[in-house]
Amino acid sequence: AARRRAGARLAGTEVKGKTTLPLPGGEFELRGRADRADRLADGRLAIYDYKTGKPPSAKQIRAFARQLQLGGLIAEAGGFEGLEAAEIGALAYIGLTGSGEGGETREVDLSELSVAETRAELIELLARYDDPATPYPSRLRPAFLAFDGDYDRLARRGEWPETGETPA
Numbered sequence: 049a050a051r052r053r054a055g056a057r058l059a060g061t062e063v064k065g066k067t068t069l070p071l072p073g074g075e076f077e078l079r080g081r082a083d084r085a086d087r088l089a090d091g092r093l094a095i096y097d098y099k100t101g102k103p104p105s106a107k108q109i110r111a112f113a114r115q116l117q118l119g120g121l122i123a124e125a126g127g128f129e130g131l132e133a134a135e136i137g138a139l140a141y142i143g144l145t146g147s148g149e150g151g152e153t154r155e156v157d158l159s160e161l162s163v164a165e166t167r168a169e170l171i172e173l174l175a176r177y178d179d180p181a182t183p184y185p186s187r188l189r190p191a192f193l194a195f196d197g198d199y200d201r202l203a204r205r206g207e208w209p210e211t212g213e214t215p216a
Contacts, residue, residue, distance in 0.1 A: 056086035056094055065128035067121065069171055073178045078170075082119050085131060092137030095119045103141030103154035109161070116141065116156055117166035124163055136163050 066079040084096040097116055104113040116139040126133030139156035176182050 056088050059085040059087040059093065059131055060128070061085075063128045063131060065119070065122040065131075067125040067127035069167070069174065071171070071175055071178050076174050078118060078122060080115070080119050080122055082123070082128060085123065085128065087134075088137045090137065091134055093120075093123050093131065093134045094138035094140070095123060095136065096139075097141050099141055099143045101143055101145060103143040103152055106154070106157065109141075109154070109156055113141070114166055117161060117163055118170070120163035121167050121170070 060082065061084050063082045063085055064079075065082065066077055068075045068077050082095050083098045086094040086096070088094055095116055097119075109116075120136040120139055122128055123131065123136060124133060136158065139158065141154045141156075143152040143154070145151065177184070
């Protein structure tokens with residue numbers, strides 16, 4: 049933590065933000081909140097998300113945990129209150145356990161998954177769901193969910209194969 053703070057100054061905590069993304073049928077407003085934003089010595093921004101317990105793994109970040117990249121998208125567009133637009137220099141999850149053992153930090157590898165790539169993938173996903181011909185699944189990746197969903201009865205989830213995959 050001390051090393052991380054040495055090359056930066058606090059720019060904001062619990063900072064609200066938003067930006068709009070263009071879609072074929074109009075615009076989509078993305079809103080978010082940064083737990084912490086630091087201004088790095090070179091002018092770029094670092095955004096941190098505090099987690100209770102362990103931060104997501106690198107694999108989980110790539111597949112599911114994209115909130116920091118989305119926050120980076122807002123930051124680069126100048127959408128966070130009180131923060132000027134800037135390139136993202138670092139994104140990291142900080143897991144805090146409260147056990148007195150300190151926390152665990154997991155940085156997002158921006159060379160593997162950039163803010164620009166996340167923006168392009170989000171626009172593509174939103175455009176697909178903006179198409180009336182695109183079905184909305186009641187659950188994504190149901191094999192990994194251990195709880196009942198609000199729409200399982202309507203989706204006839206009990207008829208799904210044990211693998212958790214949606215029947216064709």
